Amino acid sequence: MRNFRFTPTVALFQPLFWITLRAIVLLWPGLAATAALAQMPQHVQASIVAKSEAPRPGTNTRIAIRMTPETGWHGYWINPGDSGVPVEAEWHLPDGVRAGALEQPSPTLLELGGLASYVHEGAFTLLADLAIDRSVAPGTALPVKVDLTWLACSDSLCVPERTTLQLTLRAGDGAVDRSRQSLFSAAEAALPSSGRAQGRLEAADGRWSFVVSGAQGLNVGRTYLFPMEDGWFEASAKQQATRAADGTIRIEVAAPGPAPSPRFAGVISDGRQSFMLTGLKPDKAVAPVSEPATAEEATASEIPDPATGREANGSAPKATPPSTGDVPALKIALIGALLGGLLLNLMPCVFPILSLKALSLTRAGVDRRAARLEGVAYFAGSVATTLLLGAILIGARALGHDIGWSFQLQNPHIILLLMLLSLAIALNLAGLFEMTGVSVANRVMGKPGWSGAFGTGALAALVATPCSGPFMGVALGAALVLPPPAALAVFAGLGIGMALPFLLLAFVPALQRLLPKPGAWMETFRRLLAIPMLLTAIGLAWVLGRQSGVDGLSLGLLIATLGALGLWWIGHRQSRGRRAGTAALPIMAALLLAIAIDLPRPVEATPIASTGKTEPFSETRLAELQAAGQPVFVDMTADWCLVCQVNKRVAIDRPDTHAAFDKEGVVTLVGDWTNGDPAITRFLASRGRNSIPYYLFVTPSGETRELPQILTSELLIEQAASGKPS
Template sequence: MLLAALLAANLPAHGASGPWQQTDTVEGRLIAAVEGTGEGAGTLDRVPLGLHLKMKPGWKTYWRSPGDAGLPPQVSWDGSGNLAGTDFRWPAPHRFTLFGIETFGYDGEVVFPITARPAQAGQPLDLKASVDLLVCSDICVPQHLDLTLQVPAGPAASSGADANLIARFASYVPGDGTASGLGIESVRTSGKGLEVAATAREPFVDPDVFVENAAGAVFGAPSVAFADGNRRITVTLPSSGQPVPLDGLPMTLTLVDGARSLETVATVNAGGGVSQGLGGVPGLIAILGFALIGGLLLNLMPCVLPVLSLKLLSVVGHGGSAPRDIRAGFLASAAGILFSFMVLAGAAIALKLTGSAVGWGIQFQQPLFLVFMVVLVTGFAANLWGLFEIPLPRAIADAALGGHHGGGHHGGGQHSTSLGGHFATGALATLLATPCSAPFLGTAVGFALARGPLEILAVFAALGLGLALPYLLVAAFPALAARLPRPGRWMLVLRRILGGTLALTGVWLLTVLAVQVSPAAALAVGALMATLVLVLAIRKRLPGRARVAGGALAAVLALAAFGLPMALDRHASQAAAAIDGRWTPFDKAAIREQVAAGRTVFVDVTADWCITCQANKKLVLTRGTVAERLFGSGIVPMRADWTRPDDRISSYLAEHGRYGIPFNIVYGPGAPDGVALPELLTEAAVLAALDRAR
């Protein structure tokens, strides 16, 4: 009995909690909401943790955006065992005002909820956290804590008091407003600064609004006007620094009222225009307009240019056709675009609901998707070269075209009557458009992916409608295509040329695959595709059953291509593209250090599969005055390569309300929160941002 009592006295009070480490101003520890990493069907692929801090009376630490002064806590997990990564969440902050200086953070006690992703689910976690934080009272003192925590293997039972503590502070992390009953109706600029109109299910008591990513704009303490039984407020944040143009700039707004809070991304129309806000109908209509224009502009982006060959052939193939057939073909292409955007919207919703990273064009980070695209464009090219045809059965074609098969419109062969071919053309245009970002598109996609399923569906539908507008225009006025020359032998030459452009698209996709997996894998896939084309060419000359065998061999070659990335993959650190020696690898923590030292930091978030990024690089960033400034003294050019999935970069983009690339932002003493640049860079825009940040 004595031995049992001694053992019990030495057991920790909570299931899985690390020891406290204490300084003169703060003490901290790591805690877990579970006693083990799970076993059997209850094995955890996500382990809920918390960074528990207690400040001494009169001391405070800072939020992710500290305000006019301060630094947010930084955590490094180097040396941890069985840890693949972590997701760090921020409870809603408090405002501290001292001598007109506005800072945001926490005093007393705070727990930062953390989700740990074990490298091997069900195995023990051996966590080592190196925590750097700034703690301030009348003076500010940097503090360093080395914290440890071991979560053993075993049942994932609740750890009692620690689990409740993590859950309590997790409830303070701002959500989309559904649970808290909060909503932001509009955001607009006024002569005084920024005005935010908000509503609440229950009356407001002590509301506050925090603004992030406002291109260096500085706002003072807010004033609040109450209305409608305190269920509606207008928060005015006065400008306290040099005026900064906010037109079209996405910013993150955090609305806090006691224990309830809301976080949303909004875009301000300077000059009093109503911006988008959570649940705001005028704002949603404006964003849908942005999405429509962005989708239309995608037709002019370099990502979509390779599929121009299919569009051109489709138009030429309608020459001399009956208006009814022309309208059916172009409506089928538009339907392919809209259907594909709905599939993308569904995938985005599914990823968002599962907590995965979501963004515009992230499917190009997946090697299997790249192989699929290579096989697809190879098939389209082979079809244009006349190596194979997949005609619709006559009955289906008659039903699709309403039984109308006029004499002249068959001159282009079965291709011109295949609605499936036109539908596939629209789908391919959508897939090739996703690695590009156009003006207005980034704002629309950022709004959608920061919202719920309905907003995602609405915005993606508007994007698809914009991309499909040229097709719908010809469908509405079929005489535009009917006046073209009738199809003839000259089209055979055109088809060969346009097939060559799609083959070049396949080569570009292979170069991206070479970066993500390995050059050997890309060469092997390319060799298989060349063999596939050769087999189809030989098959065309074979009789009967031999032709069927040739088709089967081509299908086997296409399927074999999907196994090569897995067979020839290499470690991610080896597969990452080599960064130009003039660029510094992305390090978010280093940005503030460089700015504090008086330097300007230019961040370029890019990827090898992003054609717009490559165009910005070739036309602006690596030439002329911009290159001289970027790679001169006093400026740190920092590159974040998103070619392969990277949680650090995904989180960084989301913090700025961006879910697609390119994304460029400039930090400096004059703009510590950054000056975001448009998707399409110009020399004047880059130089102006560098000057403002300096």
């Protein structure tokens, strides 16, 4: 598993991957019949045995559940860490019998692709106590049944698994089967020792300090603390363990925020011995957030000093947006919009649409006039969509709303509609049904004519809006301050850039001749292009869950299922030469529900960890750090921003980047724009921007550097290393 590396695309969808797996495990009982029919082999074998098959009424008897993974596979602990699902048990017991909680041996730490998990890497035994009531008559049959669900993972695959274990006990004298004694003795020895280790929990400077006594014999160099509850600290956070002269062990770890519960419980282990820690109460709150500056203080701090040209707080003055009458600024903005639009064609949600539309020009019977007509129509659809979005943005800002590019993605209803649209396109490309309206792909690889090409261009522009890529940041920022006609020209330039490749193909026969000849391979290619569209739908589902929580995601998936069933029904009727008819009703119902259903209000963004190194963004905090001569990295991001998520995985959240930032004392300020934040929008506007990603680096001397929208770890390390320009 240590040799497995995530590509940027895989890393981007890691969070959704684990959410999906958790949902599957929770829903697995409803799929049991299907799983049984499939007879899929299980990678972790489970068995059950009782310490006594004749438990005495009024006493407890031990039950052991033995989990044996295949070589290279593992299961998860009570708290799985950053990823995974633990073993969960649902007991079915007769009257007079109660089951206690599952007790697990201590886990080991497994790190993979930036995620840290608490796992059981070999065979492990879970123990539970069955309490037999005194009222149970001797000789009574006691059938015991337990439904188990868990997640089994290997180097490159995770599989949710399920089984039902049964055994029949009979109330008796409590005699113990000696042949099983060794199994239970080994299982109990593997459990963390309770009652021997004591501890206290201290909080200071954004860190927890766990001071443990009574854990004799632990190898401090291999000691690790595993919290039984998530939220105390990140599973991947570095733990520093030291032993004092009196034998106590101190473990320090960064705290992401306030304690998630009044008392801490966990396991301290060195891989050979383990001790249970319970009831540790923090001596005080951790990582207090500094009070925001008053309005008077904030205003005063922004007044430039006439002698130095710097603001009173020591920070550099804010960037001045381009003048509304600056013609060169308009030219630069237009060039940036054109280049940015060109690059949007490489997005995973746009590339399949463009590819199939381009291949539609290779079909037999398409003359030059028809090709040009389609090129112009595609061009018109793309430009009209970006103009419409730009007009809405400009109008809303004129009315006093603090919004920016991709504003529509801050609404969960829009995310849901785009998710349904992406799913429909993916199913169409996979051949489940054929579109007869807007043309993306059908049996002749693209519906000819003005309407199909116009709709395809509009569709491509619509699904390409989640992020701004290279060259687009300055262009869209300039649109904030240019007069409305000039600003609309910038948005039109974005649509032109997107449509330009297909327009050139339509008007230049030499380029058409470079395309591969039509053939059966086109159908295979079409189905392969369904994959990036399906990944787009999955990514949008993840964003919906982040915006509306689990309830909103569940509603969205139910609506998507309804729509998919309708599309399947249409495809079934089409295969028989019949029209859609009543099969369109589920699709109409799904669209109406997506628009009218009362989705949960957008959840507040998860507070960014204030660990002393990473903090939530505020202009006040940025000014304080600048005044103190602290190097700062500003990261403006959102869950729906594809480029942001890729940058996070391949550049920002890398061990070498973290090490460089820690060495130079760089504080990262993260601004989450997922649900829209007027303060972030105003800050972006003050920097001449209205889109993300946006990255800023402030040196100890106060120099402010704008970083490119495509980051590398090397670039960030270079910025942190010195105050010299890179």
